[in-house]
């Protein structure tokens with residue numbers, strides 16, 4: 001069951017305190033409206049009643065989707081023992097995908113990826129391959145890129161968008177092609193599902209640059 005509570009929050013703009021609602025857990029298949037507000041980001045959007053500024057407030061949340069069999073832990077922090085014991089221990093053996101998403105953007109995107117039933121590791125590899133193709137074909141430079149996003153999977157083909165300041169480019173990538181690429185080196189892409197691993201741009205770059213030269217793509 002979804003659960004929320006009201007906490008005092010101090011506006012970062014005017015410094016006045018007021019009450020906001022934060023959701024500790026969302027059960028997506030029972031609360032479709034909450035699911036939609038998670039994807040749109042509205043659940044995190046706040047308007048200060050004093051200075052009327054709009055801003056996002058990220059709070060730790062457990063997001064469970066039983067029909068698509070996944071659990072997301074929205075947090076900058078690794079999960080505590082409680083979450084491992086009460087959520088990971090019973091659900092991981094049932095084939096649930098468990099992931100931690102540190103940012104709101106990754107959180108919303110991950111919901112869509114896992115609802116589509118697409119392997120999110122394959123999505124990150126597809127994004128990486130798209131980036132390499134974008135750069136190799138001189139469509140732009142790394143500095144031009146403002147974001148690399150998963151859009152959807154349709155008929156087993158992933159659509160990846162590389163956004164730049166002026167426009168952008170879409171890549172259509174067959175899921176089977178990426179899964180084959182992963183099979184060639186399967187241990188490289190292994191994650192410890194039951195510990196809520198982070199599978200994002202930093203993760204895939206980290207696989208190809210094992211030293212400390214990781215750079216952010218977002």
Ligand SMILES: [Zn+2]
Pocket residue numbers: 011012013014015016048049050051052053
């Ligand atoms: Zn304010």
